Amino acid sequence: MALIIAGDRSNSGKTTITLAILSYLRQQQKIVQSFKVGPDYIDPMFHAKITDRPCRNLDPILTSPAYVKTCFDRHAATADYAVIEGVMGLFDGVQLRSDWQGEGDASLLPNDYASTAHGARLLNVPIVLVIDCSRLSGSVAAIVHGYCSFDPTLKIAGLILNRVGSDRHLELLKTAIAPLNIPILGVLRRHAEITLPDRHLGLVPTDELPDLPRTFDRLAQLATESFRWDQLLPLLQCSPSSPSSAPPIALSSTPVKVAIARDRAFNFYYADNLELLEQFGATLIPWSPLVEPFPHDVDGLYLGGGFPELFAQSLSQNHTARHSLHKLIAAGLPTYAECGGLMYLCDALVDLKGQSWPMLGILPATTLMSSALTLGYRQGIAQVSSPLMPAGAIVRGHEFHHSKLASSQLPNLFHSTGLSPHATPQPEGWSLANVHASYLHMHWGTTPHLPQQFIQACARYQASRPVPEQIA
Incomplete structure (x- = not known):
């Protein structure tokens, strides 16, 4: 199995949380395979820097739905744990052009193709939803209920509450969410968030950040203190009995x-x-x-x-x-x-x-x-x-x-x-x-x-x- 780390919107903190999870697992000396939904280059650089393995992009537009599944199965089968970072908000995708509709799925929602939700359906893996709580209290319940009920074919395994303020703020959030019976798998405080530098095309790439090892250590410590690992680890663990796709056919070569x-x-x-x-x-x-x-x-x-x-x-x-x-x-x-x-x-x-x-x-x-x-x-x-x-x-x-x-x-x-x-x-x-x-x-x-x-x-x-x- 694996988990997709999804956000309720862009900039909800899913990249920081994904990196924290990867940092913790590597600190535990686990073999971790990461994936990234969409065409991004920079987030996968951070993944690879932590895991010492290439991150794999899962993009059904640039490739195909079948390729996304084959790529995931092949590489997840070689690791102890698999983590997928989503793209934008959970349901933020595109509407296919009419001449591409043959690759669509009747179950897709409007503007849903190549979204994080689409990836979760293709791979049949559960979702951890990251909620930006910086401007929320009781209304968080309506947001969580909406995400969980919007597409009943998806499995929301739990929540990570990000940018939480005081203890009182956390209590208000937990009280609002409790009737929904959705596990809270992690809580990140507003003051504890680690900020990664960015510029006009996203995060600053890893080759320009000499202090990254220290940042990853801080992320691992943050993950140790903030996440419910007794519940997260079983969701992230790759099953040794999972069938893996055959490796690529050996290709005739010209040196x-x-x-x-x-x-x-x-x-x-x-x-x-x-x-x-x-x-x-x-x-x-x-x-x-x-x-x-x-x-x-x-x-x-x-x-x-x-x-x-x-x-x-x-x-x-x-x-x-x-x-x-x-x-x-x-x-x-x-x-x-x-x-x-x-x-x-x-x-x-x-x-x-x-x-x-x-x-x-x-x-x-x-x-x-x-x-x-x-x-x-x-x-x-x-x-x-x-x-x-x-x-x-x-x-x-x-x-x-x-x-x-x-x-x-x-x-x-x-x-x-x-x-x-x-x-x-x-x-x-x-x-x-x-x-x-x-x-x-x-x-x-x-x-x-x-x-x-x-x-x-x-x-x-x-x-x-x-x-x-x-x-x-």
Whole structure:
């Protein structure tokens, strides 16, 4: 079994509570597998930092309901305990486009697809509901009753009361909830809450927080004092008799080396994507665009998302890497870039202070930071071929950025459309013969042919790779 940690709304405290539970279990030297509902990258970084295991994203839009179940079964079967962090409020999901309705479920509620509730139904696991009690007393009973009765197919295993004030406040809350016969599995006091720093795209990633071990120790202590472990542990424990899905089929491989940008500027990667590359024959070579020269003996490049806008000066001043990488890409190095990686490929990046910094100069465009947030799921139809896909391919992705590109003259890679039935296709992404660059973050769980095609492009490049003197 496992538990989904759900919130009554966004910012109810479910991430802090999830991290506290994970910290406690790891302090007890348990093997813990974590999961995150939705397309988030940053929360899973914190999970993985605690558990020493990759967190797995459960997103039926980017993958499929069947993949969500297979992924969960396979990885939960390898752990003592499994914890799933939800997304937003319990019932906050999306309404599928009409051409995606074939993947729906007749039992779904409006705007419920890919919600935490949807995940709980798919996986048949109970929910712990986190309630933000900072402005509540007796009304908490109506909120709890509503969540518990709104969808009777869900099992609410108990509550965690967050941001509770005085002892008198707690007594009022308990008195109001008592007639509902819902267990209170934990109480976090307002003064005891540990705040994690955030900024324009969510929490500050783990690589920028050197004091995290101490924070995790404090979270473990908070969990020890605040939660009813006699009731929580049986709910979190994975059953050894639970059937696990068969491991992924061994894939035919072509040995290649793929450089992957991994540092404070670039760190948005799905664990499943990296494992697929390895299963198709890639050896992943971590590389820091901030401080390291680019390795010349590689056959491909994966530039993930991240925060290049915050480190634009350092990226720009790594002249050795910028010069050699520009030459290699111009000479045919297969390159896959998502969001932040796309920004790095441009002529220049104008940062949050309005200062312009030279980037790689592969794409004739300038990245401009904006206060406007572009957010949502997208369906992209490829208009031209790229190292991952032929023209006409249909893929799904997720956008989440505060930037836009100006003055690109390259052919657009996608016609991209949002979930709204009234959405009109928008041009998006850019492609060269050996470059796939897009704002769309893709999860390859149900499209393994995409990384396979990329590895094949890397193998072709390997066969004719120029020697360093040719690109100097």
